[in-house]
Amino acid sequence: MRVLIVVTHLLGAGHLTRAAALARAFAESGHTVTLVSGGGPLQPAGLDNVAFVQLPPVRIVGTDFKNLLDEDGAPVHNFRLADRRIQLLDTLRAFRPDIVITELFPFGRRVLADEFTMLLDEARRQDPRPLVLCSIRDILAAPSKPERIEETHARILESYDAILVHGDPQIVPLEATWPVDERIRPLIRYTGYVDENPKALEQTEREGILVSGGSSAASLPLYRTAIAAAQELIDRPWRILIGRGVAEAEFTALRDSAPSHVIVERARPDFRALLAQAELSISQAGYNTAVDLLRSNVKAVLVPFEAGHETEQRLRAERLQALGLAEIVREAALSPRSLIEAVHRSLSQEPSLPPDIALDGARRTVAITEGLDPPRPALHRRIDWSPVDRALGHARDRGCPVRFWWRDDDAVADTPQLDRLLSLSRSAEASVALAAIPQRLEPSLASRLDNEHSAFALVHGWSHANHAPTGEKKAEFGAHRSIEIMAGEAEQSLLVARERLGSKLLPVFVPPWNRIASGLVPHLHRLGFAALSCFNERRIAFPARGPLQVNTHLDPIDWHGTRSLIEPVAIIAKLATAIERRISGDADAEEPIGLLTHHLVHDEVIWSFCEELMTHLLAKGAPILSPVDVFSARNRITTLA
The missing domain is CATH 3.40.50.2000 (Glycogen Phosphorylase B;)
Incomplete structure (x- = not known):
């Protein structure tokens, strides 16, 4: 390769x-x-x-x-x-x-x-x-x-x-x-x-204290403190290795200030061998340092780098300490005395064998x-749309108009993916309803929607948080919490979304994961919602009385497998079946067929399919309704009986 x-x-x-x-x-x-x-x-x-x-x-x-x-x-x-x-x-x-x-x-x-x-x-x-x-x-x-x-x-x-x-x-x-x-x-x-x-280290008798600090100048405080501590700890030899990122003047000053039993020199290529011979290591807690310590099994005092609210080294040091492999001196508490105390604690302890950690990462x-499997190719092969075309022709022959609408979930901000979605909306003359997550909304989404005449927003739960117990299907507004709490969150979600999105918001509730407790539905109208949108045929998805309900029916993502595109043949068959159901009366003939996308997770194959689908529907004269019309009383879409 x-x-x-x-x-x-x-x-x-x-x-x-x-x-x-x-x-x-x-x-x-x-x-x-x-x-x-x-x-x-x-x-x-x-x-x-x-x-x-x-x-x-x-x-x-x-x-x-x-x-x-x-x-x-x-x-x-x-x-x-x-x-x-x-x-x-x-x-x-x-x-x-x-x-x-x-x-x-x-x-x-x-x-x-x-x-x-x-x-x-x-x-x-x-x-x-x-x-x-x-x-x-x-x-x-x-x-x-x-x-x-x-x-x-x-x-x-x-x-x-x-x-x-x-x-x-x-x-x-x-x-x-x-x-x-x-x-x-x-x-x-x-x-x-x-x-x-990864070469094996030769085991020798250990002696002395080895101080190291990586290649940057961030370890200067550690070097200076180590030299000051060595003024008192004179019973062992010290070696302090200075990284190349430390200026020559600083290096010279450190070397000149060191007592006679301390060697101050530049970092060496045989550092690992020196570490294997040392009785104790004093260092920061970078990634390579952790590997060195695990490989050489040397006692260690770690002074993790924490400037600028950095937490990486502190967390790593704490994990090594929890395994009994290191003592810690917090950077804010670093002083000659705190370092000396940590050295004494480490030297007085019995050596701990490192756990069986994988060190052959390369x-x-x-x-x-x-x-890894080869990358899934882009959608270059020709798609057979004939089942959909036949179903649309059947609908025209029967005088049964079939309409479509488009919902896209999880919008929070103006992102490159949203830009691509809205570009497709314009080119395919297809209005889109963006189910936006109220708690996570950014101002950029409202600004973008102000300039998009064919895009509107719906209310996508509150925070898209899962409250279902482990092992059950995910839901934010499922039957796992009290109706009062969920009603309060739903009301808050509408108020926040309306405040941030203004006239571009339609009062339509879209529960995350398309799941909603039946007991909450009757409250939606009181809370200010005019409609509800889930997934699948309405009598299948939600067989209860409630507000105006317009669902989506076609999702191209293989959520439980590749997380890429479902086989196009299966999607085409499902779309054709949805059309035929409206002709036969098995489904509510007046409910538009809902296309569901998730712009933030589309790969190139999904994008390609969506673009072909929208273009094909446009060419066949199958209108994709504006969300305003979808949720308008003019469509006479009834609630479930």
Whole structure:
């Protein structure tokens, strides 16, 4: 296979180190590999059989991930970002990979979203399309805004075939730091920890204290504190390894301030061997540090990096401490005295054997990737619409007009997926009703709808939260809570949606997962709702009296299987059957047939089918009604008897 790995390290070199280890593993397994680095101009060792591409570099200072700098510390100009995109695109087109792996994105690197999105869009256009995988470390920093998480999930579902989690759930499962939902869970593959140097370590007698802090200058406080602590702990030799990201003047000052029993030197390539010989390690708690500690089984004191509200290293350190493998000194409490106390605690304890944690993540990544199914091809084959055409012709012969309407669920913001949906709405002359989640609405959705004459909003529950017990079908307004509580939430949802969406909102209740308790339905009219919309034929989905009800009937997504498109033959058959039911009187002939989509989770195959479906209905003169007309009394759509 041809494997393209794209990584941009902005602060330290850990991301590049891990990506390089994967590149080496793929190359050693006989694959052709190109590693593209967009961070600082650093080429890892051991890439003799890997093509290395350095983009115009960018970096950050501290934890300011929003402001990119060049190698001289100047703000990055748009011209440099454009050069990066061009070079990245040229590499993709020339290499034509079978596998594309993006490191961290879309779970991070949002500041570089434009270039990653461009890469993904171009990859989807290639024929054959490459498998697209996301490579992430064991612990992530979830955004504080729910819409950012939803945006990440939408990108994953739109563009990715698998998520490679380079960790072991025995240490920390992904759910501990990222809100994994049922849509992305099937894509997750745990690889174990990626060890950049998996060679066995020689066991020797341990002596002395080894201090390390990665490649960036973020460890300067740790270095200074360690030297001060060593002034009192003179019964053992110390070695302090300073990363290359520390300026020469700072390095010289540290070396000159050290007592005679402390060696201060630059980081060395034999670090792992030094660690295996040390009695105690003092370090931060980065990903590679955790791997080093697990591999060498050395006693450890961890001072996790927490500047800028970073939580990754603290969480990892706490997990290692819980396993009996480390003592912790919080960065805010770091002082010579606190470090000395932690050293004494660690040295006084009996050594703990590390658990059986997978440390062959690079090799397992290759094996997982080799075992993935080929990407599902775009919908190039011709679709046989004849069953639908025959049913429509039958309806015309019988004088039975068949109408359609279109509902799309889970709208919260103006996103690229929504833009594509509304573009299809305009080109197919098909109005769309967006079931919007009130609690998560962003102002951008209202702004966008103001400019869309054929798009309206419905009320999609309150927060799209599942309240069903484990093992039962999901529901937010199912028979699992009191009617009073759910009625209060439904009323609140209408008020909030109306306040944020104004005249573009229709007072129609769409329960998440299309499930609603029968006892709640009679209250909807009192709460201000004019109508209800679920899924399936009305007598099947909700056999009870209630408000005006107009359901949807056709969903193209295989939710319980591939999560891509159901076989088109099956969809066409179901659509033709829905038309015939209206002719025969088996269904309410006046209820329009509802098409249901979910724009945030469509892959390219689903988009292609939806575009063909809408275009075909337009060509056959089968109107897709405006949501205003669908829920108007003029249509004489009765409530269920």
